[in-house]
Amino acid sequence: MQVPAPFQYQRATSVEHALTLLAQLGAGGADVRILAGGHSLLPMMKLRLAAPDHLIDIDDLAGELGYVIETRGGERGTSEIRIGAMTRHRELLESPLLARWAPIFTDAERVIADPIVRNRGTIGGALCQADPSEDLSAVCAAVGAQLVIRGAGGAGGSTSERIVDMDEFHRGPYRTCVAEDEMLIEIRIPAAPRTGSAYEKVDRRAGDWAVAAAGTSLSLDRDGVVEAVGIGLAAVGGGVSCPRAQASLVGGAPTEEAIDRAAAIAAEQETDPVTDQRGSAEYKRHVAGVLVTRALRRALARAEVAV
Numbered sequence: 001m002q003v004p005a006p007f008q009y010q011r012a013t014s015v016e017h018a019l020t021l022l023a024q025l026g027a028g029g030a031d032v033r034i035l036a037g038g039h040s041l042l043p044m045m046k047l048r049l050a051a052p053d054h055l056i057d058i059d060d061l062a063g064e065l066g067y068v069i070e071t072r073g074g075e076r077g078t079s080e081i082r083i084g085a086m087t088r089h090r091e092l093l094e095s096p097l098l099a100r101w102a103p104i105f106t107d108a109e110r111v112i113a114d115p116i117v118r119n120r121g122t123i124g125g126a127l128c129q130a131d132p133s134e135d136l137s138a139v140c141a142a143v144g145a146q147l148v149i150r151g152a153g154g155a156g157g158s159t160s161e162r163i164v165d166m167d168e169f170h171r172g173p174y175r176t177c178v179a180e181d182e183m184l185i186e187i188r189i190p191a192a193p194r195t196g197s198a199y200e201k202v203d204r205r206a207g208d209w210a211v212a213a214a215g216t217s218l219s220l221d222r223d224g225v226v227e228a229v230g231i232g233l234a235a236v237g238g239g240v241s242c243p244r245a246q247a248s249l250v251g252g253a254p255t256e257e258a259i260d261r262a263a264a265i266a267a268e269q270e271t272d273p274v275t276d277q278r279g280s281a282e283y284k285r286h287v288a289g290v291l292v293t294r295a296l297r298r299a300l301a302r303a304e305v306a307v
């Protein structure tokens with residue numbers, strides 16, 4: 001099937017307008033969807049895996065919600081990087097702020113799709129699609145991202161806002177905690193000192209979805225002890241983060257043995273891969289472990305030279 005089912009189409013002129021349309025059009029139980037870059041939703045509509053009654057196109061919000069900025073005074077007195085939900089893959093790839101503070105984004109964007117997809121696809125669309133093989137969910141889990149979600153349901157017709165982490169946001173394949181009358185607005189990540197991050201992916205050909213992928217972020221204290229660590233996996237089932245593997249590293253020296261142990265915990269206890277055309281479950285689990293090891297080593301090397 002190459003032709004979507006019939007739908008109504010509206011263009012939002014502001015975030016408030018989009019939220020109002022979501023609330024009004026969805027009030028009678030209609031399926032109303034945000035259209036961002038369209039690189040996941042439109043293929044699903046053409047395959048009739050999705051048949052929304054209404055599309056609210058937010059492409060005109062690229063000015064309002066397309067940014068990567070640094071703000072001072074985040075949690076723990078450090079800086080914070082804020083990424084608008086309409087920021088395109090290409091903008092993430094080319095961001096000097098992310099290259100400096102969270103090079104895991106640069107690593108990941110180099111291996112996401114191709115320039116055509118990267119020119120249109122957005123971080124908000126990628127996270128809200130919650131495809132189990134999607135790379136930016138693993139990236140955001142690894143860096144401890146906070147996600148700002150806004151809805152039209154505030155008192156007196158005002159908007160309401162809540163902030164969640166990736167474990168709460170990501171509810172499983174194609175499911176997030178964003179309600180039907182809400183939008184993802186912004187992604188916030190800590191810009192912590194002595195921190196390094198990295199992304200590793202195995203795919204069958206350039207720009208393809210992952211066979212397995214791993215993202216890591218590692219912060220050291222002044223004595224070189226691991227202060228905080230994040231590990232996110234893509235395409236291998238399980239949760240979006242790896243709490244047991246992370247806990248095994250915190251408070252100790254980041255030795256080769258500790259890294260190998262954490263990778264083994266992640267692969268053996270925190271994945272649940274399926275056998276499909278991309279490989280057997282056993283192969284994917286093995287690859288996940290290897291990629292966690294490589295990503296942790298690279299994150300550590302970056303943390304050791306970070307200010």
Ligand SMILES: Cc1cc2nc3c(=O)[nH]c(=O)nc-3n(C[C@H](O)[C@H](O)[C@H](O)COP(=O)(O)OP(=O)(O)OC[C@H]3O[C@@H](n4cnc5c(N)ncnc54)[C@H](O)[C@@H]3O)c2cc1C
Pocket residue numbers: 033034035036037038039040041042043085086111112113114117120121122123124125126127128129133134135136178182183184185207208209210
């Ligand atoms: C050929 C091809 C190869 C690809 N390869 C990869 C890859 O290797 N790795 C990878 O990670 N991705 C890959 N992708 C997916 C790509 O990254 C998409 O751009 C991304 O998944 C969706 O972003 P979008 O802006 O196009 O979202 P859309 O398709 O517009 O929307 C996706 C979903 O998110 C919802 N949504 C969008 N924005 C918001 C918002 N702000 N608030 C609430 N809901 C929202 C929509 O309603 C929809 O349900 C590929 C896509 C294609 C077509």
